[in-house]
Amino acid sequence: MRELTSDHISQQFNAELETLRQHFLTMGGVVENQVADAIQSMLESDGSLAEEVKDKDAMVNQLDGLIDEECTRILAKRQPAATDLRMILSIGKAVGELERIGDEAKKIARLTITLVEEGESPRGYVEINRIGQMVSRMVHDALDAYARLDVDAAVRVAKQDRNVDMEFKTAMRSLVTYMMEDPRSITRVINVIWVLRSLERIGDHAQHICQHLIYLVKGQDVRHVPVSQLSEKVSDKE
Amino acid sequence: MRELTSDHISQQFNAELETLRQHFLTMGGVVENQVADAIQSMLESDGSLAEEVKDKDAMVNQLDGLIDEECTRILAKRQPAATDLRMILSIGKAVGELERIGDEAKKIARLTITLVEEGESPRGYVEINRIGQMVSRMVHDALDAYARLDVDAAVRVAKQDRNVDMEFKTAMRSLVTYMMEDPRSITRVINVIWVLRSLERIGDHAQHICQHLIYLVKGQDVRHVPVSQLSEKVSDKE
Numbered sequence: 375m376r377e378l379t380s381d382h383i384s385q386q387f388n389a390e391l392e393t394l395r396q397h398f399l400t401m402g403g404v405v406e407n408q409v410a411d412a413i414q415s416m417l418e419s420d421g422s423l424a425e426e427v428k429d430k431d432a433m434v435n436q437l438d439g440l441i442d443e444e445c446t447r448i449l450a451k452r453q454p455a456a457t458d459l460r461m462i463l464s465i466g467k468a469v470g471e472l473e474r475i476g477d478e479a480k481k482i483a484r485l486t487i488t489l490v491e492e493g494e495s496p497r498g499y500v501e502i503n504r505i506g507q508m509v510s511r512m513v514h515d516a517l518d519a520y521a522r523l524d525v526d527a528a529v530r531v532a533k534q535d536r537n538v539d540m541e542f543k544t545a546m547r548s549l550v551t552y553m554m555e556d557p558r559s560i561t562r563v564i565n566v567i568w569v570l571r572s573l574e575r576i577g578d579h580a581q582h583i584c585q586h587l588i589y590l591v592k593g594q595d596v597r598h599v600p601v602s603q604l605s606e607k608v609s610d611k612e
Numbered sequence: 613m614r615e616l617t618s619d620h621i622s623q624q625f626n627a628e629l630e631t632l633r634q635h636f637l638t639m640g641g642v643v644e645n646q647v648a649d650a651i652q653s654m655l656e657s658d659g660s661l662a663e664e665v666k667d668k669d670a671m672v673n674q675l676d677g678l679i680d681e682e683c684t685r686i687l688a689k690r691q692p693a694a695t696d697l698r699m700i701l702s703i704g705k706a707v708g709e710l711e712r713i714g715d716e717a718k719k720i721a722r723l724t725i726t727l728v729e730e731g732e733s734p735r736g737y738v739e740i741n742r743i744g745q746m747v748s749r750m751v752h753d754a755l756d757a758y759a760r761l762d763v764d765a766a767v768r769v770a771k772q773d774r775n776v777d778m779e780f781k782t783a784m785r786s787l788v789t790y791m792m793e794d795p796r797s798i799t800r801v802i803n804v805i806w807v808l809r810s811l812e813r814i815g816d817h818a819q820h821i822c823q824h825l826i827y828l829v830k831g832q833d834v835r836h837v838p839v840s841q842l843s844e845k846v847s848d849k850e
Contacts, residue, residue: 435835435836438835438836439833439835439836442833443833446697446698446701449687449697449701450693450694450697453691455688456688459684459687459688460684463684463687463704466701467708470705470708546802550798550799550802553791553795553798554795554796554798557791557792557795558792560788560791560792560798561788564784564788564805567802571809595677595680595681597673597676597677598673598676598677
């Protein structure tokens with residue numbers, strides 16, 4: 375982050391920003407694992423792995439609270455401006471996205487536990503696997519882009535979200551057809567739909583992390599810029 | 613807000629905070645209407661009302677960007693501390709919740725338009741009506757509590773969210789039964805399920821606004837405090 379921070383007299387301030395950034399990336403790592411494990415628990419009907427995902431929620435919440443406090447303390451004590459201020463605000467928002475990703479992973483884990491308890495194997499393995507891979511990758515790449523302050527990578531990840539949305543719609547159509555052909559499967563399939571919905575939301579949050587990174591590096595608020603115009607918009611101010 | 617702000621030498625600063633607060637409440641009013649109109653458009657199959665809800669999205673996004681810029685500008689220029697800082701951070705987060713509520717209202721409006729185009733009347737009017745009333749009221753009351761800095765009201769609204777979640781689960785059970793009895797209805801019912809899901813999410817966001825208000829007034833981060841412990845937690849620091 376050093377290359378972005380303005381010249382500080384205070385080495386202490388630099389250290390605080392670096393700690394903040396490290397805590398954010400630590401939380402990112404925990405959440406990334408939660409997502410991967412939640413998907414795996416569902417695909418392998420692994421109830422104990424699902425319990426682990428749920429248990430990690432406490433750690434995620436703790437990191438969320440800690441980082442939020444750090445942001446507030448730095449704002450009050452250091453009164454940062456320019457890039458430093460943007461970094462703190464950007465991390466503050468990106469942490470909110472991570473926390474929501476963790477929540478969605480927890481929802482998936484809960485659904486796994488329900489399915490395992492009922493001794494049922496879900497339909498829609500193929501869809502969960504495919505969309506799960508896509509959004510796991512998005513979360514990973516969004517955090518990687520954040521760690522390297524890589525705007526081009528952030529744009530690429532944000533664009534991926536459209537593919538997730540398309541896959542989600544395709545999956546929905548096939549699941550509806552499946553339910554019509556076998557109405558006894560409806561309850562199970564609805565659970566699969568909730569899993570897919572959570573995955574789709576995780577993709578949205580990964581996209582938002584990329585938007586917060588673009589704000590940090592470029593100072594541009596691109597949250598409401600259509601993805602199709604993102605490359606252009608970002609290169610404008612190169 | 614004046615009773616909460618610390619003594620400022622600068623009247624200008626007070627005026628800026630008041631403007632920020634007014635913009636937040638203006639955005640709240642727009643979003644509150646979006647929610648009410650989205651529900652009405654669905655219940656009355658009113659496609660043109662649904663189009664209005666969609667069109668308001670641009671205004672919401674504009675207000676979202678404006679308020680975010682104001683927050684950043686005040687942070688950079690005034691370097692606020694204590695309650696002033698909390699107010700800016702709290703509004704910054706509450707605005708994010710409003711923006712998401714607006715997004716959910718837009719999703720409902722889109723589903724209305726789809727249903728109207730297909731000439732279909734949805735099942736689940738009773739459920740949409742009941743849960744719709746509940747969350748509309750929550751959004752209204754959360755904004756009202758925010759305007760009056762009323763922590764007790766905020767706690768009451770936050771507690772409402774459990775009722776919404778219970779109603780949602782009940783509705784889901786009855787819709788699943790309905791689909792099993794009449795598989796031809798599945799496509800339509802799935803759309804109703806998405807509406808209910810959006811309503812349930814709106815309730816979550818209204819609850820979060822209340823949490824951000826409690827942070828503003830009390831300085832406590834209660835986002836991860838279970839609702840059942842909220843009254844106790846908040847009165848601790850009276």
